[in-house]
Amino acid sequence: MVIGIDIGHNVTYDTGANGLRFEDELNALVGNELIRKLSATGVTVVNCTPSNAYSLSDSLSRRCNVANNSGCDIFISIHHNAGGGTGAEVLIYPGDSSYDLGNVILNKLLGIGLRNRGVKTRNDLYVLKGTKMPALIIECAFVDSANDMVSYNHISIANAIFEAICNVYGISEAMPSTPSTSNTYTVVKGDTLYGISRRFNTTVASIASKNGIEDVNLIYPGQKLIIK
Numbered sequence: 152m153v154i155g156i157d158i159g160h161n162v163t164y165d166t167g168a169n170g171l172r173f174e175d176e177l178n179a180l181v182g183n184e185l186i187r188k189l190s191a192t193g194v195t196v197v198n199c200t201p202s203n204a205y206s207l208s209d210s211l212s213r214r215c216n217v218a219n220n221s222g223c224d225i226f227i228s229i230h231h232n233a234g235g236g237t238g239a240e241v242l243i244y245p246g247d248s249s250y251d252l253g254n255v256i257l258n259k260l261l262g263i264g265l266r267n268r269g270v271k272t273r274n275d276l277y278v279l280k281g282t283k284m285p286a287l288i289i290e291c292a293f294v295d296s297a298n299d300m301v302s303y304n305h306i307s308i309a310n311a312i313f314e315a316i317c318n319v320y321g322i323s324e325a326m327p328s329t330p331s332t333s334n335t336y337t338v339v340k341g342d343t344l345y346g347i348s349r350r351f352n353t354t355v356a357s358i359a360s361k362n363g364i365e366d367v368n369l370i371y372p373g374q375k376l377i378i379k
């Protein structure tokens with residue numbers, strides 16, 4: 152599967168919250184560690200963070216475009232909160248299928264001592280509206296909360312999110328990497344034929360015909376596909 156990780160803010164015209172720590176710094180620490188851990192399992196990870204932007208909306212649209220053009224199966228945007236609260240929350244578009252993943256992530260973060268503020272629906276957030284795949288924003292902790300910042304550990308937070316993703320999508324945390332030149336691929340939970348076709352630089356129609364798949368929306372975890 153293809154996982155899009157977006158490190159919130161961190162470009163000109165798009166800076167995050169400021170408190171006891173800077174949100175931009177913490178987003179990058181958590182996001183880069185999460186990308187490193189996910190990449191080591193062999194799943195395809197796309198870093199959706201732009202290197203520059205000409206405006207705030209340009210920054211946000213670039214993130215969506217990378218995710219949409221890379222065939223991401225899930226889009227995860229890493230943020231930190233401010234404004235006087237404590238704990239972690241997940242934001243999703245109303246009705247989005249990322250709800251379950253959001254709850255698993257929050258329970259993992261609760262396990263390392265961050266209060267669970269719940270999965271909240273928002274219909275006004277650019278990256279949730281602009282991405283075509285299930286998407287969520289994780290507000291990991293409050294940068295202006297002494298409670299959250301005194302014991303803050305970005306490795307623990309990245310690990311909690313990583314474990315949640317692995318649990319929900321059936322990713323083995325020690326899975327050897329699958330070179331994209333291999334001739335077969337074993338489907339894992341969350342895969343789509345479109346995502347697989349992008350990963351192997353082929354087409355949905357090609358994979359479907361090689362494997363006798365009539366309904367391209369119907370593949371199942373453990374199914375072995377002939378790719379080339």
Ligand SMILES: [Zn+2]
Pocket residue numbers: 159160167168174230231
């Ligand atoms: Zn933010």
